[in-house]
Amino acid sequence: MKSKLEDKFKEQYLKEADAVYFTPGRVNLIGEHIDYNGGLVMPCAVTLGTWLAIAPNSDGKFKFKSLNFEAETAVESNQKHEKDGSLWANYPIGIINEIINDGKEISGLDFLYSGNIPIGSGLSSSASIEIVTAFALNDYFNLGYDKLELVKMAKRVENDFIGLNSGIMDQFAVAFGEKDKAIVLDCETLKYKMVDVDLGNYVLAIINTKKPRELADSKYNERVEECQTALKLLNEEIQLHNLCELTAEKFALHSHLITDETILNRATHVVKENDRVHLAAKALNAGELKEFGRLMYASHQSLKDLYEVSGIELDTVVEFCSGYEHVIGARMTGAGFGGCAIALLEKGFEEDFAKHLTDYYVHKIGYPAEIYVSDIGNGPVKL
Numbered sequence: 034m035k036s037k038l039e040d041k042f043k044e045q046y047l048k049e050a051d052a053v054y055f056t057p058g059r060v061n062l063i064g065e066h067i068d069y070n071g072g073l074v075m076p077c078a079v080t081l082g083t084w085l086a087i088a089p090n091s092d093g094k095f096k097f098k099s100l101n102f103e104a105e106t107a108v109e110s111n112q113k114h115e116k117d118g119s120l121w122a123n124y125p126i127g128i129i130n131e132i133i134n135d136g137k138e139i140s141g142l143d144f145l146y147s148g149n150i151p152i153g154s155g156l157s158s159s160a161s162i163e164i165v166t167a168f169a170l171n172d173y174f175n176l177g178y179d180k181l182e183l184v185k186m187a188k189r190v191e192n193d194f195i196g197l198n199s200g201i202m203d204q205f206a207v208a209f210g211e212k213d214k215a216i217v218l219d220c221e222t223l224k225y226k227m228v229d230v231d232l233g234n235y236v237l238a239i240i241n242t243k244k245p246r247e248l249a250d251s252k253y254n255e256r257v258e259e260c261q262t263a264l265k266l267l268n269e270e271i272q273l274h275n276l277c278e279l280t281a282e283k284f285a286l287h288s289h290l291i292t293d294e295t296i297l298n299r300a301t302h303v304v305k306e307n308d309r310v311h312l313a314a315k316a317l318n319a320g321e322l323k324e325f326g327r328l329m330y331a332s333h334q335s336l337k338d339l340y341e342v343s344g345i346e347l348d349t350v351v352e353f354c355s356g357y358e359h360v361i362g363a364r365m366t367g368a369g370f371g372g373c374a375i376a377l378l379e380k381g382f383e384e385d386f387a388k389h390l391t392d393y394y395v396h397k398i399g400y401p402a403e404i405y406v407s408d409i410g411n412g413p414v415k416l
């Protein structure tokens with residue numbers, strides 16, 4: 034990918050690239066819709082990701098091109114910029130605004146991006162493009178940010194510039210990912226542990242439903258608000274900073290304060306999903322993959338019934354998996370409303386699984402899903 038990108042850079046900008054960077058995408062193994070509720074999540078970086086080639090220019094502009102999108106744009110390098118509709122380059126422009134806001138000096142650059150994360154698939158293509166930009170600028174101009182500062186900067190872009198009230202998981206996962214390890218991250222304290230992922234006789238399959246995520250952002254923000262409503266109601270009796278401070282037992286004592294069934298369901302998912310992550314971390318450490326798989330199925334069920342962020346496409350994948358004897362666990366991953374599911378699949382059955390799942394999925398949904406077997410990869414690097 035590096036040399037192809039360098040060739041394309043030369044073709045497009047008529048000069049050599051000066052540096053090339055990579056940042057991965059992520060899957061979340063378990064702990065969904067938990068990060069903005071201050072609980073535990075367990076994501077890992079994948080080997081799919083975003084590559085970025087850069088070189089300086091003398092016209093004082095930041096120029097953005099991508100091999101994945103036709104639209105290109107250029108902005109002045111010495112001032113902040115407004116969001117430009119739904120343009121892909123809003124992500125790097127948001128990062129540049131943050132750096133300028135911080136009073137740092139950065140000067141004209143040509144950017145060429147190329148990625149192989151399917152866009153809108155829930156594998157964090159946006160966090161990947163944000164972090165690859167922030168990482169590259171930090172390195173190239175010696176800005177002196179540490180990795181956590183880059184993560185927080187990218188989250189601010191997502192929240193304040195793009196307008197998605199997301200938590201910190203995606204940016205953290207793509208920045209801190211390590212090969213063959215999952216990150217057990219406490220989203221309240223930002224303390225984390227890297228946990229070995231030894232899948233033994235299993236592989237991690239990613240199934241892209243290819244369902245377009247219509248209205249995903251507004252439904253996502255709606256879930257965030259529903260959790261805030263639950264928190265407000267519970268705080269009439271107890272003092273909580275976030276929903277994930279509650280154990281299931283403590284929640285049962287106070288849940289009568291929430292009379293609206295939808296809000297109660299949302300809060301119930303959050304409290305129980307957070308518990309599942311604790312159990313899943315223990316299961317992974319003890320090599321109890323079947324227990325891990327059971328927790329994945331339970332997580333999916335809760336996201337479907339209580340949190341209502343799944344959908345017929347994701348449910349069809351998980352339903353197939355639960356009836357297929359060589360899968361021990363499956364669930365949707367990421368925000369939901371389409372996007373990807375993950376499954377723990379017995380080695381040697383990759384082709385059989387793909388064939389049977391494809392038949393099942395096409396029969397129900399009308400078009401095929403995309404199936405990959407993924408390795409757990411590293412975080413950002415200069416290549």
Ligand code: GLA
Pocket residue numbers: 061064065066067068069199200201202203367368369
């Ligand atoms: C999206 C958000 C994350 C997280 C997940 C759901 O990926 O960007 O912050 O909330 O959804 O777990």
